[in-house]
Amino acid sequence: MTQLSDKEKEAFEIRRSFDALGVNGDGKVSVSEVLKGTLYPGFNPASKEATDMIKELDPKGSGLVDFGQYEMFMKTVIKKIEYEKNLFMKAFRKFDKNGDGSVSYEELKEVFLARGKSEKDVQDFFNEADLNKDGRVDYEEFVKWFSKT
Template sequence: MAGTWRHDREMALKARSRLSESSDPVERLRLQCLSRGSSGIKGLGRTFKIMDDNNNRSLDLKEFLKGLNDYGILMEKQEATELFQLFDRDRNGTIDFDEFLITLRPQMSKARKEVVMQAFRKLDKTADGVITIEDLRGVYNAKYHSKYRNGEWTEDQVFRIFLDSFDSPYDKDGKVTNEEFVNYYSGVSASIDSDVYFILMMRNAWKL
């Protein structure tokens, strides 16, 4: 999508500058993830998922600290422990990491969410809740891509690279779920202050 790389770069720069001013542990972790681009929070989720050996989708403190460290999050152990305790609402020594990632995701206004969902529904031609290469045919024009025009990539390769941009760098399966699409645009949204500009950008990008 045109402009996506630029927004990612703007968001990363903005997140880094805000990091030095923030003292809230949740916000600081969010900003460290966003400084890696739109898929930063998804990447942290993927790191936690790899560590979830028993597939119970929860983490204890030791796993949580290791996950932050493995993903390269710079945080003092005391601050990370306090952060864990904030999410351990029922005080049972574990946190649900789906809930944790939803809380970490930057919030979008109702108007922004609606235009993101309009774009998702337009791309999901088969209406099965997942965007695939087949869905993109006739909706996303690969023929304008520079690598297609110079013969370096096929149309399917352009589609696949496009889908990969919405996914975690560690989990590229060629499919984009509703949640992944919203996660991605939550990140892009964090770099754009104006609702009007964000909605205009989405409408222009997807011809809504």
């Protein structure tokens, strides 16, 4: 069995999400179909975002988007998602001084204090970010905390 390349996986996910959205099978996606969500990992637009997406994709205002338009838009969305993931990983690595995949209280303290933050800032962040209370902030916890702020 052959493995799909990243580009092939991306194309598959885009097609799958389009097909799932186009529930009436007409080869186009309507605003109401987009509002049901794109099903692409990391992207699930709210009502206003979906309406804005249709406006961007459908400048003529027909209210419908074909697969070619959808595919181009989703590739842009995917690039944005990947860019954000890379930013989070770079930021996380600045905190994870020893490279063990998690941030200890001491590592966080070192970075925060060097940036002029207080000990209370360190405690507040750590208590909020350490969701599973194991005394370390892993990458997923780090992303969740920064995504909500």
